[in-house]
Amino acid sequence: MSKVLQINGAMPGLGFADIPREIIPFLAGYNLIPQLISQRIIESAIVPITCTQAETSHALEQLYQNWDLTTEQKRQDWCLRYGLNPEQLELFATRKLRVEKFKQITWGHQLESYFLKRKRYLDxxxxxxxxxxxxxxxxxxxxxxxxxxxxxxxxxxxxxxxxxxxxxxxxxxxxxxxxxxxxxxxxxxxxxxxxxxxxxxxxxxxxxxxxxxxSAQLDDFMRQRLLQEHFEAWFQQQLNQLSPEEKIWMGVNTKSAQMQEVA
The missing domain is CATH 3.10.50.40 (Chitinase A; domain 3)
Structure with missing residues (x-):
């Protein structure tokens, strides 16, 4: 069995995946570990988020179009090439939608009050x-x-x-x-x-x-923008909870993070 590197987050239940040790030099050499940590933070958050069958089917169709997977054989070959089983394929196809659902579920009910608080700066x-x-x-x-x-x-x-x-x-x-x-x-x-x-x-x-x-208006574009502001603030909070080693990878100023936590 290949040795693996366990990346452990400070957040309970974060669930970073085991990484085969042989690919660590590749990830580090191309500075991909920050991306890995970022995506695992987001992946952990959207685990409970589900899509309807119609949403999943639509997402899969978009994936097939983007990759020109016009036949069942092409789809099977593509999944085999990237090591995806049917469940993983659906998760991959719906990931963007599940992130948007996560934003809406988490902060959607706060948008009106948040908009009024920010309106003077958005005008x-x-x-x-x-x-x-x-x-x-x-x-x-x-x-x-x-x-x-x-x-x-x-x-x-x-x-x-x-x-x-x-x-x-x-x-x-x-x-x-x-x-x-x-x-x-x-x-x-x-x-x-x-x-x-x-x-x-x-x-x-x-x-x-x-x-x-x-005057700024709380239209669809503004709603998406404010949801993204909440999401980015949340993500920064998750970074502040990483281990010291992970913070170094992510370029987080540990002294500033400690000051924020004390405050």
């Missing part, structure tokens, strides 16, 4: 910007706009020192959560269409005008 904004490191010039530009001497776009194109100058000062749409908090607060509290007086940010002075606020 998008389109705004005009002029930025310069010269306080005297920025004040002059503000008054020229206020008095209607020049348009915001004209002055942004001529004086703004950022890449927005190529777009006549227009930036966005961009999510408020992707903007520096203090600047996002300025945009969030600004009245649409009103030019704000010059404000210092870092080494620059800026003039902004919010052109449009786009």
């Amino acid at each position: 998008r904004v389109i705004y005009s910007l002029i930025q310069t490191d010269n306080k005297t010039i920025v004040n002059e530009l503000f008054f020229r706009i206020a008095e209607g001497e020049c348009t915001f776009a004209e002055l942004a194109r001529e004086y703004s020192q950022g890449s927005e100058a190529d777009r006549c000062g227009i930036i966005g749409p961009v999510e408020l959560g992707n903007i520096t908090p203090n600047f996002a607060q300025l945009l969030y509290t600004s009245q649409v269409g009103v030019v704000q007086p010059p404000v210092a940010f870092g080494n620059s002075w800026v003039i902004v005008r919010v052109e449009k606020l786009i």
